Amino acid sequence: MGPRGKSRRRVETGEEFGPWLARQLKLAGKTQAELADELNLTRAAVSAWITGRSTPRPTVMTDIAKALGTDVGTVHTRTTDTQAGLPVTWYHRPGYSDGGRDLGNAAAFAFDADVQVLARETCQNSLDERLTENGRPVRVRYTLHELTGEALDAFREVILWNDLFPHYSAVSEAAGNQKVGRVVDAGVRDMYEKGRLVLLRVDDYNASGLIGDDYADGKFAAVVRRQLESLKSGPSAGGSYGLGKATLWATSALGLVLINSTLSVPHEGRxxxxxxxxLELPWREVDGEPWAGPAWFGRPDPDSPGAMVARSWWADEETVARLHLTRESDEPGTSFLIVGAHDVASLEGKSDADDESVGDEEGDEDTRDIRKMHGRLVEALGRDFWAAMTGGGSRLPLLEVSVRALRNGKEVVPEKQVDPFAEQPARTRALKAHYEGTTVDRLTEAGQVAARSVPLKLPLSGGTHGTLGTHQAVLLVTEAEGDRDGVGGKNQVHSLRGNRMTVKRTVVPRLPPGTNPFQAVLLVGEAAGEAAPFAKEAEEFLRAAEPPEHDRWGQTEELTLRWSPSAYRRINALTAEVNSAVRELVGRPKRSSRDGGEAVRKALTVRTRPKAKAPAGPVVPVLDKLDATVGDDGEWRITAEVSIPRGDEIVPMVPVAQLDVRTGGRPKLDWAELVAVEGCEVEDGTLRFPPGTRRAKFQGSTDVTSHPVKTTLTRLVVELRAGKGE
Structure with missing residues (x-):
């Protein structure tokens, strides 16, 4: 996980005494008056501790520990709850009083039991929960862990398997009539017949964690208590349906997921x-009692009816270790442990050659499944999140991912950091070039990356006819690199929004004959840059155009309700613009008949101009490249490069800055500063070039007081004009 993954665990200071004691009294079923009587103190003294007005003396701490049935160290450190009163147990939701039956969680049926689907959904969720204040990426680690023998027995003991077994037996007996029941029955039989259990743990770091109350609105309740609730912040978030979390339970053949979260915002002082x-099981009947479906593993809540409902608890380090939920640092984030992980896709369509590729090392036969799952996880993460793992220039990666496999705590497959340059070399190179500002307008040499703006015309919401504005997406095209770059198909466009997860993969149709293999990337919304016109509006529009799988843009119910039944045509128009631009960028020049026997060049080529003769009169410089950013005060800051034809006399040029508008004349901006960098001089706002100069560079910044509208709502046009710039 990189050097930050080895951060030292901080020494916990523990919870404030008052809130901690109040919770322990609830757990033990004691009142303040009863504790005061046991300690031979007044109720006012105990009340002062609870409210934080005072703390007990060290000698009284010992008496409090005895009253709560714990050791004095627990009272002093207060890093965990006491074990007295209400031990951790399973709470199963009772059957509905009206006789209704749920034969499985419908949300889980939206996804296959496929680790690649799991990787896409969980990694997307981690990206959405990344803490952005520190600028660091969210780190996600996938751990496959196969348990056998004593390790398996110890794990079943800590999750109270004997209490769960009657419920699994009831589900297995009715498996013939229930899809979920058949999966669970197969999972239980696999564990007993093969004497093994596969755990798949997903840890993220530098994420928000499951913050909030156990029951009230918040991330914890949305994930653990509720279905079809998505609490994603910001339009660039990947998820929106609240379905992605269901993949965790869908990937468990036992329907069981354990969770350990480190919170970015304290809850109950911790x-x-x-x-x-x-636990997600279908309706079942155990010993004559009907049970609705889900169950929770936790500490009984004293405030619930009969103190039956299980809520989260603050576990000690030994308990999380036994549950295989120990986190590597105190960075905020969440660990999800999928119990009985299975991957149907890894078992289908595999040849004998695939089996032989696993190797002949000791234990390979037993660990073949987790090795295949390891490979499929790496493949999916590299395919779907290569852009989120790529940085360049001032843009940092949003994501770091690794995958490892263990067997009874020992490493089977070494931890592999997913490298976007290895998984998607051409696309990663293209995105990095874009971030570093090294793209070109046309492809003339091998290794170059061409950039082109393509318009997305955003509709007005509410079914109103018309256009809100035009968002300029960024298209990047470069040559494909070797066989590795062909995984998933060459000549494709990968489209992504602000969280940089690949949403859409499409093949460009009707390519010119002889086109060399290429790869393309389309950056839309905030991925095109937060300063891009209508970036947030594009994010919102395209997010509404994604189905629960977030793997394409098209007509959806939300798009129809919020915009119109024809809103999807705007996306079709964007696709047509992209395909047209790609075909133009990768087109090969026409060759004469005498070139027929010449070997085809490997690099992408474009039409080349014949060498021009040196003109007899003055030559006119041309603006060749422009980089622009918005400064802290809202001014445009530019760096421009000028190309000059061969000639002895060069016409002086005046840089003119204007705002791009849809109708009418372009408003002209004043320069606050204009500076020559190389190959030119600036005199009274005019660029002058020494004879024989072929290239020049200058920089400038606009005067904010001359801006008629806010900079972030506009686009900049810079021109070179002869004479006085009129």
């Missing part, structure tokens, strides 16, 4: 080791 488990 941040570390907030633990709970959730």
């Amino acid at each position: 941040t570390e080791r907030r633990v709970i488990g959730r």
Whole structure:
């Protein structure tokens, strides 16, 4: 996970005494008056501790520990709850009083039991929960862990398997009539017949964690208590349906997921080791009692009816270790442990050659499944999140990902950091060039990256006819690199929004004959740059155009309700613009008949101009390249390069800055500063070039007081004009 993944664990200072004691009294079923009687103190003294007005003396701490049935160290450190009163247990939701039956969680049926689907959904969720204040990426680690023998027995003991087994037996007996039941029955039989259990853990760091109350609105309740609720912040978030979390339970053949979260915002005065488990089973009848479906593994809530409902609890380090939920640092984030992980896709369509590729090392036969799952995870993460792992220039990666495999705690497959340059070399190179400002207008040499703006005309919401504005997406095209770059298909466009997850993969149709293999990237919304016109509006529009799988843009119910039944045509128009631009950029020049026997060049080529003769009169410089950013005060800052034809006399040029508008004349901006960098001089706002100069560079910044509208809502046009710039 990189050097930050080895950060030292901080020494916990523990919770404030008052809130901690109040919760322990609830857990033990004691009142303040009863504790005061046991300690031979007044109720006012105990009340002062609870409210934080005072703390007990060290000698009284010992008496409090005895009253709560714990050791004095727990009372002093207060890093965990006491074990007295209400031990951790399973709470199963009772059957509905009206006789209704749920034969499985419908949300889980939206996805296949496929680790590649799991990787896409969980990594997307981690990206959405990244803490942005520190600028660091969210780090996600996938750990496959196969348990056998004593390790398996110890794990079943800590999750109270004997209490769960009657429920699994009831589901297995009815498996013939239930799809979920058949999966669960196969999972239980696999564990007993093969004597093994596969755990798949997903850890993220530098993420928000499951913050909020156990029941009230918040991220914890949205994930652990509710279905079809998505609390994503910002339009660039990947998720929007609240379905992605269901892949965790869909990937478990036992329908069981355990959770350990380190919170970015304290809850009950604590941040570390907030633990709970959730079980998803269909309706069942056990010993004559009907049970609705889900169950929770936690500490009984004293405030619930009969103190039956299980809530999260603050576990000690030993407990999380036994649950295989120990986190590597105190960075905020969440660990999801999928119990009985299975990957149907890795078992289908595999040849004998695939099996032989696993190797002949000791234990390979037993660990073949987790090795295949490891490879499929790496493949999916590299395919879908290569852009989020890419940085360049001032843009940092949003994501770091690694995958490893263990067997009874010992490494089977070494931890592999997913490298976007290895998984998607051409596209990664293209995106990095864009971030570093080294793209070109046309492809003339191998390794170049061409950039082109393509318009997305955004409709007005509410079914109103008309256009809100035009968002300029960024298209990047470069040559494909070798066989590795062909994984998933060459000559494709990968489209992505602000969180940089690949949403759409399409093949460009009707390519010119002889086109060399290429790869293309389309950056839309905030991926095109936060300063791009209508970036946030484009994010919102395209997010509404994504189905629950977030793998394409098209007509959806939300798009129809919020915009119109024909809104999807704007996306079709964008696709047509992209395909047309790609075909133009990768087109090969026409060759004469005498060139027929010449070997085809490997690099992408464009039409070349014949060498021009030196003109007899003055030559006119041409603006060749322009980089522009918005300064801290809202001014445009530019760096421009000028190309000059061969000639002895060069016409002086005046740089003119204007705002791009849809109708009418372009408003002209004043320069606050205009500076020559090389190959030219600036005199009274005019660029003058020494004879024989072929290239020049200058920089400038606009005068904010001359801007008629806010800079971030506009686009800049810079021209070179002869004479006085009129």
